[in-house]
Amino acid sequence: MSPSKFALVASLLLASSPIAYGQTFQRLGTCPTFGCVFPPDQADFLAGAYFDVRLEVHAPVNGSEATGNPNPNPNFTFTIAKDGQRGRPTNAATLFGVREPAVETWQFGWYEDLFAQDAKTKSLVNVAGKAYRRVSLNEPGTYTATLTYNNGQKTEARWFVRDIPSRRRAKNVLLFIGDGMTTNMITAARLIAHKSVNGKYQTKMALDSFPILGHQMTHSVDSYITDSANSATALYTGHKSTVNALGVYADSSPDPFDDPKVETIAELFQRYTGGGVGIVSTAFIADATPAAMTAHTRLRALYGQVVNSFLYGQTNWTWTDWKGPDVLFGGGAEQFYPNKNSFQGQDYYKLFAQEGYQVVNNATSLASIDTAKRALGIFSVSNMAKWLDRNVYPANLRGKKSAPNGDGGDALDQPGLKEMTLKGLEVLTKRHRKNGWLMMSEAASIDKMMHVLDYERALGELLELDDTVKAAMQYLEKTGQADDTLVIVTADHGHGFDVAGSVDTKYFDAQSGDRKKRGAVGIYQESGLSQYTVADPSRGADANLVYSSGANFPANWDPRYTLSQGVMQFPDHKEDYRVKKGGPRVPAVNITGFPSGEYFASYVDAPTGILINGTLPVSADQGVHSLTDVPVFSKGPCQELFGGVYGNIDVFYGMAQCLGLSRPGKNGARPPNHGGPPSY
Amino acid sequence: MSPSKFALVASLLLASSPIAYGQTFQRLGTCPTFGCVFPPDQADFLAGAYFDVRLEVHAPVNGSEATGNPNPNPNFTFTIAKDGQRGRPTNAATLFGVREPAVETWQFGWYEDLFAQDAKTKSLVNVAGKAYRRVSLNEPGTYTATLTYNNGQKTEARWFVRDIPSRRRAKNVLLFIGDGMTTNMITAARLIAHKSVNGKYQTKMALDSFPILGHQMTHSVDSYITDSANSATALYTGHKSTVNALGVYADSSPDPFDDPKVETIAELFQRYTGGGVGIVSTAFIADATPAAMTAHTRLRALYGQVVNSFLYGQTNWTWTDWKGPDVLFGGGAEQFYPNKNSFQGQDYYKLFAQEGYQVVNNATSLASIDTAKRALGIFSVSNMAKWLDRNVYPANLRGKKSAPNGDGGDALDQPGLKEMTLKGLEVLTKRHRKNGWLMMSEAASIDKMMHVLDYERALGELLELDDTVKAAMQYLEKTGQADDTLVIVTADHGHGFDVAGSVDTKYFDAQSGDRKKRGAVGIYQESGLSQYTVADPSRGADANLVYSSGANFPANWDPRYTLSQGVMQFPDHKEDYRVKKGGPRVPAVNITGFPSGEYFASYVDAPTGILINGTLPVSADQGVHSLTDVPVFSKGPCQELFGGVYGNIDVFYGMAQCLGLSRPGKNGARPPNHGGPPSY
Incomplete structure (x- = not known):
């Protein structure tokens, strides 16, 4: 031709x-x-x-x-x-x-x-x-x-x-990510946790007090629904990427570690300022949102290598020198104790300790760490326990074999997001008062619980995030850092969640047949008022539960009138519209005789519930991410950069501008590596 | 006792x-x-x-x-x-x-x-x-x-x-209400109407350009889900109310017209400034959102009386003198031509004409009205035709018997929201350049089409709103009013809508059985890119359709790969994930042999679709409103009052502050009625 x-x-x-x-x-x-x-x-x-x-x-x-x-x-x-x-x-x-x-x-x-x-x-x-x-x-x-x-x-x-101004305006950046958190969820969380009199809230979410509100668009570079890997990449690097990719554009080559990399805000910040970096998550710490701070791979599921990158940075290519985070707190012990899930079977507790980290494995030890030293805190196998289980149904922590040493025991003394974040702030403040710090703190299980349609647990996680934000702002005030710290609270993507009314669970249970049970749903005026804010002494052992910190959480997670809540695409499942007291929900399961990749409604999940046939492929055992723009709440120096509507990559450029990380110069010249004088 | x-x-x-x-x-x-x-x-x-x-x-x-x-x-x-x-x-x-x-x-x-x-x-x-x-x-x-x-x-x-400052800062307020519009819908509308290259939009929504973003909480005074009546009351009066109530608190008495009233921003503005008021909607004009500008009744469904209140104001109690709007454009002819649905069977076209209104009934006449005179424009029986039908499937306007004179003919020459809004602005500008004006323009059928699960039509209405906002801002610039006009775009409540991926409709149709069809849904990376922005010459007559105004609407409403979209609570229905070319959707219907108030999925609505059993009471034939906070976009004088998170009543207080309508004085003294000197 x-x-x-x-x-x-x-x-x-x-x-x-x-x-x-x-x-x-x-x-x-x-x-x-x-x-x-x-x-x-x-x-x-x-x-x-x-x-x-x-x-x-x-x-x-x-x-x-x-x-x-x-x-x-x-x-x-x-x-x-x-x-x-x-x-x-x-x-x-x-x-x-x-x-x-x-x-x-x-x-x-x-x-x-x-x-x-x-x-x-x-x-x-x-x-x-x-x-x-x-x-x-x-x-x-x-x-x-x-x-x-x-x-x-x-x-x-x-x-x-x-063309971004180079002047540094913030010493510190505190970035909270509510994984999968949408405006709709914030509205529902406010409803169940804050008392309202004649339509006027008597208290509000900490998020409601932020002066600047924005929306960020979360889509991938090549698909309109994102996952947490490539949206975290966008937030941290200013480059949108592909589902499953961390800190790289996805190429077509077979090697998942040779894809073209982009530098992360953690790497830039450490390279230019010598400041401290904190990474905190309620997920297993190799999960996408924390991983994207340091990892560069096409495949987020290579968890062992992700943990290796936290400690050593990029090892197969010349890249920026990465000195490790000052703070790394979360779950995911299976990538730390030596076993088939840790990178090359190595003991990462030991390797971190060799690099000078103090290693802690429970909340009690976390409370008493030396804040002058770097700290690794891994508190459970896999994802950490949920706020609702830790605080309301603690028996659910037993029998999970989540002990962070991998011995098959239970992890009963797990800190929450608030305890991890506050301790992390203490370490960063102690160690980097001069050059500043950057912390990412993730409420990971908003997403994880939305995936399994466990709305109460998801909203509990959201309320814990809000409580953490409030406590962190108070800490910044108390330590004189509020004026020097840009605080951002945002999400990486949504789930198609909302609330459409109330459900009279007593009436629901008394009806026979799904069509009659649906009559228990109260819409519009018949949605009535939130019963979650009212302690109900007639409801047994967990009545009158009020979270001890004085923060705003529901007074009753199990009222007669619950929320008619849901997502807009789902697997086959049964729905009874009430809190799952036995632990996180499992809505869809395999059935004997069908292929293992095919899911059906679990009849154990909600025995009295109505059957809702799924709209997702039958290979889905849980809900999925959605398209919606997600909110950005900002306060502090540069807060004005985060108002209005923009892309997720603009969150990176806003933070980079605020930290003075734009370093214009002549092309072809190497920009300075870390160790240069801090510009703040 | x-x-x-x-x-x-x-x-x-x-x-x-x-x-x-x-x-x-x-x-x-x-x-x-x-x-x-x-x-x-x-x-x-x-x-x-x-x-x-x-x-x-x-x-x-x-x-x-x-x-x-x-x-x-x-x-x-x-x-x-x-x-x-x-x-x-x-x-x-x-x-x-x-x-x-x-x-x-x-x-x-x-x-x-x-x-x-x-x-x-x-x-x-x-x-x-x-x-x-x-x-x-x-x-x-x-x-x-x-x-x-x-x-x-x-x-x-x-x-x-x-304690609100009295100084007037805006001469005019232009309030757009996207009825039922959420952030999620804006995201979806952007996706189908604006081209994106590697994740970067090449054009954006007009809404995306607003400098200030807020969220307002929409709940009622006595239930957490609102309808459009009491949320409009909150937006216009600063008082939250009850479902179905317009400009009153709902008392328990049998008379729907003796409930305690609250003054609306339209009434206050006319009383204090003598300025002009415009009311524009794509709904029948007696519907809640326009009605709440002047009506005071417990029951929004008393449509005849609502129309009477537009013209004469409150007639059964001493109240503010209401002189009528300068502009009243919309549907709902059945409350105007003399018949059982007009108040006391009267001819409201004639009554408006007697008060000096020019009366027009189609888009052609609207274009040539005398902008120096007050105008009533009623363009159809019931709700006006949808953007998608007017612009893409115009045959659907035929046979509807919607002619505004009530003779059973068709209303084929209907204006859109843009034409009504721009003409209304011309009238207000001409007549009230000195004292200013207040206009409420409602994209009503975002809500109406979401109710019937007709997502394409709903998004078409949203895109028409965005196009109208853009054109209105250009008009304000052109006429030198931009610096004097506060523009707000918001909603009155949400629907639990979102997008979870794409659907390969060709594959969907080729599968037998609902479980196999569900395999056509592409999630995450497999959602791919929007095909709505790409004209497809292989797809028949409506290929290459591009809305003539140069605004951004989909180039193809019927691509092979559509959106996997939906709401989170619904009646029984079938779903085939594609545009309904024959007119607005009817998802649920009665079945012979069952009570008339009980609904089942319509097999005609989506013959090849999968069956989705409902989650709402079986008495519901459509979707319902949801809880979510809704966005507020603001630009112009006082724009800063509308950032962050607040109640829907705060939209009223912000507008009232900006217009200088707070008039502190001594209790017991009558505040000045209209005719006082304008303070601007």
Whole structure:
């Protein structure tokens, strides 16, 4: 085929590509043509921040995109031109001041749609690629990066290096992430925990007191529903990515550790200021939201390597020197005690201790750590116990075999998000009063409990977050840090949750048949008032429960009139509209005789409940993330940067601006590594 | 029974009342004891604004609250004390400067719960009451209003007259209400209408450009789910009310027009400034959101009287003089041409014309009205046609018998929200350049289409609102009014809507059985990209449709990959995840052989769809409102008043402050009526 004929075919493919491409399955996200550039078209950059560049040239072997030539042409070139410099393109290696990388080749396969998946007909693609490692763009402005391949085909990526003031305005940043938290959930949490008289709340959420409110858009670079990995990447690096990817753009190569990296705010902050970093989560600590602070991998599920990255940073490529966090508190002991789930079977308690960390494994020890030293606190196997179980139904902590030493005992002395966050703040304050600190504190199980349709536990986690925010703000005030600390509370994505009325559970239980039971739902005026704020002495042992801290939590988790709450897409499940006293909910299960990947409603989960047939694929045993923009609450220096509506990456650029992490300079020069004088 | 024994019984009743009271059914909202004060405890007031006071003393005849004495004691007293004046209570009539009203008596009944309703055992209550009409509190501060009844029982209401600056900062207020609009819906509308490249939107919603974002809490005074009547009341009067109530607190008397009134922002603005008022809606114009601008009734469904109130204001009680709006545009012709649905069978087209209104009935006539004259524009029977039908599937306007003259013809020449709003702004600008204007423009069918689970039409209405906001802002700029006009876009409540992924409709249709069809849903990475922004020439007649105005609407409403969208509570229905080309959706219907009030999934609505059994009472044929806080976007003078989280009544106080409508003075003095010098 002559070049001109090939060009014609390619352009036809391109014109029709939106139909075949970019839906349920994609050949490669962000790459609709056969020439791929990462970071892709429309990417934003912080001046001086490190990133890798990945180029790929695709040659489909078969499938609807096949051209008849399955051999990718390795002779491709890559230039970068900055707008306003007469558009003169410069060879990328020259601009970056690095050597021209070698060409690599590999093959991958994908399904073009669900029919192809059912038929198991994969479309194969041969690839020639290369990667420029640890480069930066230092001059603010707009760039055109051009990959020229296949004898004249071009992929152009417009890159925007933001012109951000360099003056540091905040010494510290405290970033709270309510994983999966939406405005709808905050509204419901307020309703069950705060008393209202004739429609006027007598107390409110700590979140309600924040002066500036924003909404951030959470979608991925290549799909409109995100997971926590790539949304955390966006929040921490200013680059949107792909589901399951941490701190990298997802390329097509088989190695999950060679994808093009982007530098995280934790890495930038430590590199430029020498300040301290804290990472706190109620999840297993290798989970996506904490992991994205330091990990760079296509596959978030490589948990052992994630924990290794907390301690040692990036080890397989030249990257920024990472000195470890000052504070690392959460669950996930299975990546720490030596076993098949820890990286190379190593003992990470020991390895952290070798690097000078004090290691604690329960709330009592946490309370008495030496705040002058770095601290690792791992308090359970897997995710930590939920607020509702720790505070209202503590018997549920027994028999879980969650002891953080992995001996199969129980983890009964677990701290909550508040205790971990406050202790972490003490360490950071003690150690980094001069250069400042950055802490990410995650209420992880808002998301985890929404996934299993356990709305009471999810709202309990949200209320614990709110209580933690309140206590943290008081701590900042008390220690004179409030004026120097930007506090942000946001989420990484939503779940399609809301409340539509009340349910008279007594009436519900007294009816026979699902259609009659549905008559227990009270809508509009018949929703009535929240009974969760009223202690009910007639309701047995857990009546009159009021959380001891004086914070605002429900006085009664099990009233007669409950919330008619739910999500908008779900697996098969039964619903009885009340708190699950025996522990977190399991709505859908396998049934003997059906394939193991197929789920049905659990009749044990809500024995008196109505049956709700699912709307998700039958392979889903739980609910899923949703599209909605999520709220951003901000207070402190630079708070005004977080008002209105914007992308999740703008949270990164706002924090980076506030911390003075934009370091404009000449392209090709290495920006200073850590150890430079703090600019605050 | 001696007084002391009676007091003991009452206090026991009070202690146990939260269990019996205030849920599915209530004896009377806001009145947990037997002595009722309206406005109730915790009410806020604007200095100088008119309101009525209603007092009631309840004597239960039977039921769980019965005391053995079914005769309400008519000897009750009512005093008001202002904090800081040594707490000295003053007789209310004296304080207000009115005569002591006479005592009235009546009886009403209620069900104590669903069991009582099933058994048809009503609890009856005898009432003695009185009402103080058209009073005001003029001195800012906190008051204690005390009803003393039944020989010493007391009901105390704390009232807050807000200390609001009187200086007028905006000449005009333009209030947009997206009925039922949530953040989740805005996110979905953006996704289908705005192109995105690698996760970066190339255009955005007009709403996304607003500098200040807030959230308002929408709950009623006596239930946590609201309807549009009482939420509109809160937005327009600063008083939360009860479901179905417009501009009044709901009392227990049988007359739906004697409930205690509160003054609306339209009434206040006209009274104090002589400025112009515009009311625009895509609903029938007697619907709650427009109605609450001028109507004062317990029952929003008294549509004929609502239309009468637009023209003549309050006619059965002394109230503010209302001179009629300058602009009244919408649907609902059935309350205008003489028929059983118009008030007293009168011809309201003629009555409006008699008061100097030019009357128009189609878009063509609307375009050429004399903007120097007041205008009534009624463009269809019932709700107006939807954006999607007017612009994409216009055949659906035929055969609807919606002609506004009531002759059974079709209303084919209907304007959209944009055309009505812009023309209304022209009238107001022409007539009230000096004294200013206030316009409320409602995108009513976001709500109406969400109710019937017709998500595409709902999002079309939302996009039309956004397009209208954009055009209105441009008009304000062009006419030099932007700096003088506060623009607010908000909602009155939500629906529990969200998007969880995509649906491959081709795969969906090819599967047999609901469980297999569910495999067509793509979640997370498999949600892919929005196909609504890409014209698809292979998809037949409506391919390449781009709305002609240049605004951002979907290029393709019927792509292969659609949104997996839904609400979290619903009636029985079938779902096929695609646009209904034949007109608005009817998800649930009656089935022969079942009671007429019982609904089942309509098999005609989505013939190839999966069956989703409902979660609402079987009496519901559509979805319902939800709890979520709703967004507030603001721009212009006073925009900063609308940031953060607050109640829906605060929207009123913000607008009133900005328009200088707080008029502090001496209690007992009449505040000035309209005709006073404009303060702007």
